[in-house]
Amino acid sequence: MIPKYLLATIYQCRRAQLAATIASLSLIGQLSLGDAAETIPQPVSGPNGGQPAAGSHDLFAPAVARNLDRAIGGIVRQNNLPSVAVGVFVPGKGRYTFVQGFANLETRAARTLDQPFRIASVTKAFAATAVLILVDRGLLRKTDHIAKWYPDFPNADRITVDDLLRMRSGIPAPNDNEVLARTYDAPLAPAPSLADELISLAQLKSEFKPPNTEGVYTDFNYDLLAVIVQRVTGKDIGELITEDVIVPLQLRNTSYPTGTGIPGALRGYGWNPSTKRFEDKTLFNPPLAGAAGAVISNISDLFVFSRALCRGDLLKPQTHLEPAPCIRSGSVRRTFPSVAKLASISPVNTFVIEPSRRSDFPSGLWPLPLVVSP
Numbered sequence: 001m002i003p004k005y006l007l008a009t010i011y012q013c014r015r016a017q018l019a020a021t022i023a024s025l026s027l028i029g030q031l032s033l034g035d036a037a038e039t040i041p042q043p044v045s046g047p048n049g050g051q052p053a054a055g056s057h058d059l060f061a062p063a064v065a066r067n068l069d070r071a072i073g074g075i076v077r078q079n080n081l082p083s084v085a086v087g088v089f090v091p092g093k094g095r096y097t098f099v100q101g102f103a104n105l106e107t108r109a110a111r112t113l114d115q116p117f118r119i120a121s122v123t124k125a126f127a128a129t130a131v132l133i134l135v136d137r138g139l140l141r142k143t144d145h146i147a148k149w150y151p152d153f154p155n156a157d158r159i160t161v162d163d164l165l166r167m168r169s170g171i172p173a174p175n176d177n178e179v180l181a182r183t184y185d186a187p188l189a190p191a192p193s194l195a196d197e198l199i200s201l202a203q204l205k206s207e208f209k210p211p212n213t214e215g216v217y218t219d220f221n222y223d224l225l226a227v228i229v230q231r232v233t234g235k236d237i238g239e240l241i242t243e244d245v246i247v248p249l250q251l252r253n254t255s256y257p258t259g260t261g262i263p264g265a266l267r268g269y270g271w272n273p274s275t276k277r278f279e280d281k282t283l284f285n286p287p288l289a290g291a292a293g294a295v296i297s298n299i300s301d302l303f304v305f306s307r308a309l310c311r312g313d314l315l316k317p318q319t320h321l322e323p324a325p326c327i328r329s330g331s332v333r334r335t336f337p338s339v340a341k342l343a344s345i346s347p348v349n350t351f352v353i354e355p356s357r358r359s360d361f362p363s364g365l366w367p368l369p370l371v372v373s374p
């Protein structure tokens with residue numbers, strides 16, 4: 001199943017020789033929501049007959065680059081994706097890029113590498129950075145319990161800010177797929193109020209897990225963080241992300257949107273299996289995603305952000321170097337600074353693993369990106 005927006009981010013961090021690698025893959029097209037899109041239509045040809053419209057292959061050996069081209073092209077064809085843009089960057093080593101398909105199915109304009117797109121839940125890494133900056137400023141503590149703001153919420157005297165950041169609050173997520181389906185069907189609808197969400201979740205008190213015992217992935221953790229941040233600072237989470245992350249890093253193609261569109265010519269589409277036609281899904285009401293998924297960015301800016309994330313450019317050294325839980329992914333096992341943990345709390349999907357819903361996944365970080373160990 002391919003989510004509406006699939007963004008794969010590969011981070012590589014070293015303590016002694018800090019380097020960052022980010023591969024940002026935006027697949028805008030076929031949406032799979034349970035059984036909502038079982039029918040796979042015939043593939044859409046790319047602007048060059050299905051071949052990459054543009055690419056750079058000086059990072060990998062030619063044979064490896066060709067294999068990657070074929071693998072990504074196969075995913076595009078199999079899932080009938082209108083376009084794909086991939087970038088892998090290693091400072092001092094080179095880059096690998098792959099671009100294929102149409103930015104606009106009506107005009108047949110080709111997709112380009114640096115067109116902005118909705119980065120969906122990778123937004124959480126931006127939001128978490130903004131929250132940790134407030135911690136560094138002494139305005140918030142990771143050990144603060146949410147009872148400070150919402151005393152009547154289940155387990156409020158046990159759930160901490162850190163639990164929310166790491167998806168370990170124990171708050172249940174029984175209907176996240178239903179919420180996603182409703183959002184997809186009505187992307188311009190008003191966002192539900194936090195008060196309504198609090199009431200709805202409080203009725204599920206028996207389904208809450210003890211905080212910090214297991215990961216339960218739900219966007220509500222970041223919905224709650226956003227309101228806590230607003231109560232602490234008087235500012236919307238979007239303002240803080242802009243002022244404390246986007247502007248200092250000079251991310252010129254990144255924004256926390258206030259309108260329904262996105263800059264540039266790229267359009268987003270979803271396949272309607274009933275009509276067997278693509279539907280334009282570009283316009284979207286940002287509060288529906290909020291701190292959990294509203295940010296717009298592009299591949300180049302995500303590379304800059306990932307380097308800053310790994311180097312701790314925006315945080316105090318003690319915050320950046322704070323020990324984080326061990327990350328396990330197959331044979332990959334490393335302990336990263338807490339700044340790398342920010343990458344791990346984003347629901348990053350990869351072609352290899354998608355553990356964000358797995359209760360048996362051994363990592364203390366939810367969900368887990370593919371981490372490449374040097």
